[in-house]
Amino acid sequence: xxxxxxVKRVVDYNVKIRVKxxxxxxxxxxxxxxxxxxxxxxxxxxxxxxxxxAAEEVVAVSIGPQQAQETIRTALAMGADRGIHIKHDGExxxxxxxxxxxxxxxxEGPELVLTGKQAIDDDCNQTxxxxxxxxxxxxxxxxxxxxxxxxxxxxxxxVDGGLETIQLKLPAIVSVDLRLNEPRYASLPNIMKAxxxxxxxxxxxxxxxxxxxxLKTVKVSEPPPRQxxxxxxxxxxxxxxxxxxxxxx
Ligand code: AMP
Numbered sequence: 710x711x712x713x714x715x716v717k718r719v720v721d722y723n724v725k726i727r728v729k730x731x732x733x734x735x736x737x738x739x740x741x742x743x744x745x746x747x748x749x750x751x752x753x754x755x756x757x758x759x760x761x762x763a764a765e766e767v768v769a770v771s772i773g774p775q776q777a778q779e780t781i782r783t784a785l786a787m788g789a790d791r792g793i794h795i796k797h798d799g800e801x802x803x804x805x806x807x808x809x810x811x812x813x814x815x816x817e818g819p820e821l822v823l824t825g826k827q828a829i830d831d832d833c834n835q836t837x838x839x840x841x842x843x844x845x846x847x848x849x850x851x852x853x854x855x856x857x858x859x860x861x862x863x864x865x866x867x868v869d870g871g872l873e874t875i876q877l878k879l880p881a882i883v884s885v886d887l888r889l890n891e892p893r894y895a896s897l898p899n900i901m902k903a904x905x906x907x908x909x910x911x912x913x914x915x916x917x918x919x920x921x922x923x924l925k926t927v928k929v930s931e932p933p934p935r936q937x938x939x940x941x942x943x944x945x946x947x948x949x950x951x952x953x954x955x956x957x958x
Contacts, residue, residue, distance in 0.1 A: 747825025756788035786895030
């Protein structure tokens with residue numbers, strides 16, 4: 710079984726996000742970028758499937774600027790076998806990503822696509838679902854457990870109030886949630902080995918996809934600053950303040 714893992718280059722989750730002065734978006738110049746954390750979990754799961762003998766090949770694919778190749782190299786250092794880079798400098802929306810991934814799937818023929826449940830920059834949580842719809846494939850979203858057996862995938866999903874387990878026919882798309890696994894750190898020897906693994910370079914036009922955004926960002930703004938807390942002397946005072954100041958009771 711071949712596993713395809715889409716990996717997105719995003720602002721590192723430790724970075725304190727700054728909104729651009731003109732409110733047009735988030736500042737990305739001179740900001741540390743990393744692989745989307747959910748995609749690290751997806752890569753880890755794909756590599757574990759390979760280590761367990763359930764997968765033969767893990768292919769990492771990224772759509773983004775030239776530096777997205779660094780993100781692919783991270784996946785290769787974690788254990789992916791090869792990479793596919795589709796170079797695009799501007800913003801790329803989930804539908805365009807899904808169309809490009811569909812073209813890659815048709816070329817590569819994986820039986821499983823493991824995506825992150827969402828990219829932490831746009832928080833869209835759309836790409837995997839759109840890809841499943843475009844391909845007409847089964848999908849299991851928010852996976853906290855994944856087993857490949859009997860020609861199918863058993864996915865345990867985190868839903869409100871508990872867990873749901875579903876059985877999918879392969880080929881399928883599975884989007885991974887936080888508790889599926891803890892991704893490994895790439896060792897130095899594996900980082901060195903990853904430099905020799907191949908990355909195929911493409912452009913969206915190679916797949917006949919126009920990645921021009923269809924949405925216009927009207928405004929991006931910072932959340933309101935948090936007010937400092939106060940200490941109250943008594944329960945009565947607390948209740949009074951909740952009623953008259955916070956107006957929550
Ligand atoms: P989103 O729908 O934007 O929240 O993204 C969900 C998942 O789709 C991500 O966790 C990635 O696995 C994949 N994805 C989204 N954008 C890209 C991209 N530009 N390149 C590769 N994978 C992507």
